[in-house]
Ligand code: ADP
């Protein structure tokens with residue numbers, strides 16, 4: 507059992523409406539530093555909407571979001587990124603014509619302002635080394651010279667995560683990283699997530715409950731935009747309301 511006392515991220519009564527449609531209603535939750543917290547629920551439950559609030563892609567219609575004790579509600583997305591929150595969306599977004607390695611370097615270029623602009627050569631060396639470390643970390647070293655469009659689906663998702671890690675985030679948010687993957691690709695991705703979680707906090711959105719039971723410290727269950735249940739994997743698996751929602755899945 508990991509040490510999961512400190513709260514890195516918190517929402518208080520957040521809601522999100524699209525027109526008159528309530529996609530998410532009154533969600534209060536806490537996310538522990540160093541933990542893997544999974545957000546699960548059937549399709550349409552509001553997982554991606556909540557994910558978007560957590561990473562700053564949307565502002566909530568009501569309620570507040572707190573990161574490391576600071577109210578960050580409604581701040582623009584790039585501020586969330588600068589604070590150390592990185593995300594990888596449900597939809598793949600690599601640059602198809604570039605090689606795997608070039609894609610990672612693009613991710614790193616976004617950080618250029620953090621490097622010493624008066625030492626461009628040192629900066630370049632650092633970027634190149636860091637890119638190669640990230641390639642190895644996400645298991646793509648062997649594929650580094652291949653055009654991203656020729657990578658298997660699972661490898662593209664790993665690449666996307668590598669790009670998200672370029673900013674050295676303290677919090678990594680992943681929305682259905684195993685969507686559309688084969689069982690083998692899924693296993694590889696889950697292993698990668700566990701490895702990444704050793705160094706940073708992870709929030710994982712996943713449709714399939716079985717996948718997250720073994721790796722999560724805590725699980726939130728969304729259903730029809732409401733927080734249906736939360737707890738340890740054990741507690742969530744035994745929860746009657748959760749069983750009903752997942753019956754037959
Ligand atoms: P999940 O990720 O759990 O499948 P979403 O958060 O994507 O669910 O969607 C929750 C609900 O909100 C769904 O009914 C969806 O149709 C609706 N929704 C999501 N995004 C929008 C949007 N931009 N405009 C209107 N309705 C939306």
Ligand code: MG
Pocket residue numbers: 553554555596682
């Ligand atoms: Mg979704």
